[in-house]
Amino acid sequence: MSTNVGENWARSYEYTAEALARPTSVGEVQDLVAAATRVRALGSRHSFTDLADSPGTLLSLERLDSPIDIDPQSRTVTVGGGVRYGDLATELQREGWALHNLASLPHISVAGAVATGTHGSGDTNGTLSSAVSALELVTASGELLTLHRGEPDFDGAVVALGALGIVTRVSLDIQPTFDVRQDLYDDLTFADLLADFDAVTSSAYSVSLFTDWLGDTLRTVWIKSRMDAAAPPERILGAPRQDVGRHMLPDQPAANVTQQGGIAGPWSDRLAHFKLGFTPSNGDELQSEYLVPRRNAIAAIEAVRSLGPRIAPLLLVTELRTMAADSLWLSGAYETDAVGIHFTWKPLAAEVRAVLPEIEALLLPLGARPHWGKVFSADRGDLEPLYPRLGEFRELAARLDPQRKFGNAFLERTVY
Known part of the structure; x- marks a missing residue:
């Protein structure tokens, strides 16, 4: 067991837990949990806040003997x-x-x-x-x-x-x-996007739109098309398909991202944006994301655009993505198709935290739910109306963990 837990992958959060354990069997996990006063799981360190931290022991499953x-x-x-x-x-x-x-x-x-x-x-x-x-x-x-x-x-x-x-x-x-091809499109205007949002997001199996919120044109559109479905269009609302692949950040190498340029390959090498063996995204960064009910997507995009000059100096890139509704109580897509508005920020923690309340003042009234693993300023009072099953979740947690052994400051602030 180590007492030096370290930082998250982006070096934007330093864990405060007293110790880090790396069990190799489920039985060892059971023994560690039973003996602990406070304990939580630590994943791959891709959360940007104290969500994964604990005042006691963090428990990593990276060495767990568990076959696929x-x-x-x-x-x-x-x-x-x-x-x-x-x-x-x-x-x-x-x-x-x-x-x-x-x-x-x-x-x-x-x-x-x-x-x-x-x-x-x-x-x-x-x-x-x-x-x-x-x-x-x-x-x-x-x-x-x-x-x-x-x-x-x-x-x-x-x-x-x-x-x-x-x-x-x-x-x-x-x-x-299944196999997938990935294609990029440039020069899609905000006017065309907002006039026919559904046409853009339905143009392929998976669609991502990248912007810095300045000007009249998005930075680029990435689409991932299944090879057993219709071929991708030559243009999306007038935006032409590009032959050359690239990173979504202009100063990062295209070698870090999965194959583009319409070259077909297995889903496992195309559906993610980044290659497993390379540094993901920018590395030194913060992230925030808000999942907006799809019915309010246009209003949400227009609202964030109004903050463009405030956001852009702090931003590396924003990505817009869509997802289907589910029935999971604390999911951002609980009982609603949703649109994710994701911010990859420069590592400017104070400045980012200062602008988040302005973004949330516009988005939360539209039903936007913050991504749990990323940086946001909303607390339980703000989140309660957005998650109709939050009270039932607290009851479930109280039944399974009455002493809040798995609790931490994040949960006290946002859930309990």
């Missing part, structure tokens, strides 16, 4: 919570299977991404959490609890912010493998 178990009959894969999506995707592809989607970064752990409602993109694609069919967790007593889709507590236990226990195994829906 594919069940062709049920079309599920069961995997250890600490496994990274990129590693899981490689193994699934090798065996002829696929997940429905991936987030921008393949570096993130399965349990951490699921617990925070992390997502990919696509009008008909749910969040990564929506693929969960079962999960196994170690509760505060050290007992092992398995929940399956359809059981009473399941929808409250998937996106659970680590508040219910240490998730040791997760079962995910899979499908037969």
Whole structure:
């Protein structure tokens, strides 16, 4: 057990936990949890706040002996919570299977991404959490609890912010493998986007729009098209397709991002934006994101544009993505199709935290839910109206963890 926990991957948060444990078996996880006074899981360190911290011990599952178990009959894969999506995707592809989607970064752990409602993109694609069919967790007593889709507590236990226990195994829906091509489009105007938002986001299996919020034109549009579906268009609302691939940040090398230029390849090498073996995104950065009900997407985009001159000096890039509704209580897409407005900020913590209340004053009245793993200023009073099942989640947490062994300052501020 180490006493030097260190920082998150972007070096924007330093953990305050007293110790870091790296168990190698589920039994060891059970023993550690049962003996602990305060304990939480630490994933791949891709959260940007104190969400994953603990006043006691942090418990990493990166060394957990947990094989990837594919069940062709049920079309599920069961995997250890600490496994990274990129590693899981490689193994699934090798065996002829696929997940429905991936987030921008393949570096993130399965349990951490699921617990925070992390997502990919696509009008008909749910969040990564929506693929969960079962999960196994170690509760505060050290007992092992398995929940399956359809059981009473399941929808409250998937996106659970680590508040219910240490998730040791997760079962995910899979499908037969498929190939994808990735294409870029330049010079899409805001006027055309806002006039026919649905036409843009429905133009491919997965669509991402990048902007700095200045001017009349977006920076670029990335679309990911399944090769078993219609070919991508030559133009999207007048924006021409580009032959040369590139990073979404102008000063970063294209070698860091997944293959573009319309070259087909397996889903595992295309659905994420970044390659597993390379530094994700910019590296030194902060991130914020707000998931807006799709019915309010146009109003939300117009609202953020009005803050463009305030936002742009602090910003590396904004990405807009879509996702389908789900039934998970603390999901940003709970009972609504949603549009994610994601901000990748320069590492200017004070300045970013100063502008977030201005952004939230415009977006939260439109129903925007902050991404749990990223930087936001809203507290429980702000979040309560946005999550109609938040009270039931507190009851579930009180039942499974009455002493708040898995609690921390983040949960006190936003949930409890």
